[in-house]
Amino acid sequence: MEQQVFPGRYTADPGRESVTVFLIGMRANRWWKVGKVAQVAVAMPRILRHLANDPASGMLGFEQWFGRTTMLVSYWESPEHLRKFAADREAPHLEPWRRFMKELSGTGDVGIWHETYQVPAAGIETVYSGMPLFGLAKATAQIPIGRGTNTAKQRLGHSRARGNGAKTAGAGQAS
Template sequence: MAQEIFPGRFTADIGRESVTVFLIGMRANRWWKARRITRVASSMTVMMRHLATHPDSGLLGSEQWFGRTTILLSYWESPEHLRRFAADKDSPHLGPWRTFMKQVAGSGDVGVWHETYQVPASGIEVVYNGMPLFGLAKATSHVPVRPGSNTAKQRMGSAVRTAPVPGA
């Protein structure tokens, strides 16, 4: 299925005070342990399917890249939403995490990592040129670059805002 390409320059209107950026991934250290690698990787598919059917989870959107090192970039409403999902006994996270820690962690077969960033709107600058919906604009709101948001300096420190900010 072909994605619509948006000619011209676009940015994101995040419509909030901040965004939680969560990067998570795995690295196949021993490719001949394919069964173990597949088991770890497939648990992420289940988690993402669950999150897609639970919009109240706080996940705004995500992008994923596959290779020896697989990366999932996700945008969340808040760190609390992310932690709530990770700790929820009814979500498909705790079980696979516990299984990984018991059966795979420390073996060197598969490496896992994550990084979390709480980014204030004033610290965000994005631009997309000739791209399909992608990244933060796909997760929030995709808007054309216009006067006042034409340069990186203009976009950084004065978040594009057309949507109301919660609590304002």
């Protein structure tokens, strides 16, 4: 599917005081153990479908990359939303996590990792040039760069009241 490319320069407007950024991934340490790698990899699509169908979950959007080390970056309304999802016995997260810990943790076959960052809006600087909707702008709102947001210094620390154009994307759009 061809994505619309937006000529010109844009920035993201998170539309909130902060954004929780959650990075998660896995690494095929012993890539020849395809079955073990697949056992871990198959959990994420189900989790992402669940989150996409539940706007109240608080996940705003995500991007993902595949390779020997995979990575998914997701944007959340708050750390509380992320923690609530992770602990939800009805959500499709706990069962794969428990299975990994029981069957694969410590074997060295597959590694998993995650990092969580609570980022104040004043600490966010983004620029997208000649790109389709991507990253934080895709997850929240993309706005044209203009007066007061032309430089990285101006964008970093710029309040959510940017006032320099209509947003291009709505919240919650994911890859």
